[in-house]
Amino acid sequence: xxxxxxxxxxxxxxxxxxxxxxxxxxxxxxxxxxxxxxxxxxxxxxxxxxxxxxxxxxxxxxxxxxxxxxxxxxxxxxxxxxxxxxxxxxxxxxxxxxxxxxxxxxxxxxxxxxxxxxxxxxxxxxxxxxxxxxxxxxxxxxxxxxxxxxxxxxxxxxxxxxxxxxxxxxxxxxxxxxxxxxxxxxxxxxxxxxxxxxxxxxxxxxxxxxxxxxxxxxxxxxxxxxxxxxxxxxxxxxxxxxxxxxxxxxxxxxxxxxxxxxxxxxxxxxxxxxxxxxxxxxxxxxxxxxxxxxxxxxxxxxxxxxxxxxxxxxxxxxxxxxx
Numbered sequence: 001x002x003x004x005x006x007x008x009x010x011x012x013x014x015x016x017x018x019x020x021x022x023x024x025x026x027x028x029x030x031x032x033x034x035x036x037x038x039x040x041x042x043x044x045x046x047x048x049x050x051x052x053x054x055x056x057x058x059x060x061x062x063x064x065x066x067x068x069x070x071x072x073x074x075x076x077x078x079x080x081x082x083x084x085x086x087x088x089x090x091x092x093x094x095x096x097x098x099x100x101x102x103x104x105x106x107x108x109x110x111x112x113x114x115x116x117x118x119x120x121x122x123x124x125x126x127x128x129x130x131x132x133x134x135x136x137x138x139x140x141x142x143x144x145x146x147x148x149x150x151x152x153x154x155x156x157x158x159x160x161x162x163x164x165x166x167x168x169x170x171x172x173x174x175x176x177x178x179x180x181x182x183x184x185x186x187x188x189x190x191x192x193x194x195x196x197x198x199x200x201x202x203x204x205x206x207x208x209x210x211x212x213x214x215x216x217x218x219x220x221x222x223x224x225x226x227x228x229x230x231x232x233x234x235x236x237x238x239x240x241x242x243x244x245x246x247x248x249x250x251x252x253x254x255x256x257x258x259x260x261x262x263x264x265x266x267x268x269x270x271x272x273x274x275x276x277x278x279x280x281x282x283x284x285x286x287x288x289x290x291x292x293x294x295x296x297x298x299x300x301x302x303x304x305x306x307x308x309x310x311x312x313x314x315x316x317x318x319x320x321x322x323x
Contacts, residue, residue: 014173065158235272243309248317258270
């Protein structure tokens with residue numbers, strides 16, 4: 001399974017590797033697509049038939065913001081004449097015409113089916129053709145990418161009715177996808193009724209970027225009927241902010257960072273603090289009664305924006321002796 005330009009496909013490919021117990025997407029062969037489709041369909045059947053708030057309901061909560069009106073999430077799913085899992089396997093495994101002149105919009109392979117927003121998150125609705133290159137509804141999607149994007153639910157996080165995904169280096173995206181896939185499988189296996197038993201997704205983001213100090217783009221969204229720009233919220237953490245936060249925590253500035261976070265609205269994790277530039281942070285420190293202890297943090301953040309390497313930030317931020 002190749003990795004493409006589309007973040008949903010890449011994250012789904014990493015999740016597929018985790019689901020199959022493979023070291024990476026490159027080890028996924030064409031016969032594996034049927035195995036993956038069967039797993040996805042089995043879990044979709046369980047979620048679609050779950051009673052509200054009952055066993056397995058958490059997986060429906062995961063699918064609903066991503067695939068509205070799809071077989072496992074459609075309001076009439078319980079009354080449908082055909083089983084959910086049968087219909088899921090059918091649209092995932094529909095053959096592609098090798099001679100098709102229409103390339104998959106993600107990977108470029110020949111593709112026959114065309115998918116819209118109910119099957120590919122954040123794609124245009126089928127009725128919207130004005131933005132289509134060929135004036136046809138939906139986008140062409142090959143079998144490889146169909147299966148990958150339906151592995152996406154395993155690779156992302158659910159928080160307060162919204163889906164959270166990350167875009168970063170290959171290493172960070174793979175670590176994020178695999179961590180969430182393991183949590184998703186636990187939720188499915190144990191029949192979670194909601195996601196209160198899970199972890200804070202921003203803690204997971206921090207766990208996967210901290211080893212490398214990489215920057216990351218975090219997106220929170222729901223696949224509803226609003227324009228994409230209004231249904232998606234994004235936060236950008238630069239490599240400079242990541243390096244600054246890593247060094248500050250290692251050198252004992254954790255309590256001061258926690259205090260700064262408390263004066264920032266909706267700062268649920270220190271990641272949000274590191275997303276501010278030095279001028280924004282300076283304004284917040286300047287408004288505090290005793291800004292002195294925070295000044296080394298400001299200097300270090302400014303140094304990080306000039307040179308985001310760990311060594312530069314370490315040179316700018318002296319260890320803090322805590323009593």
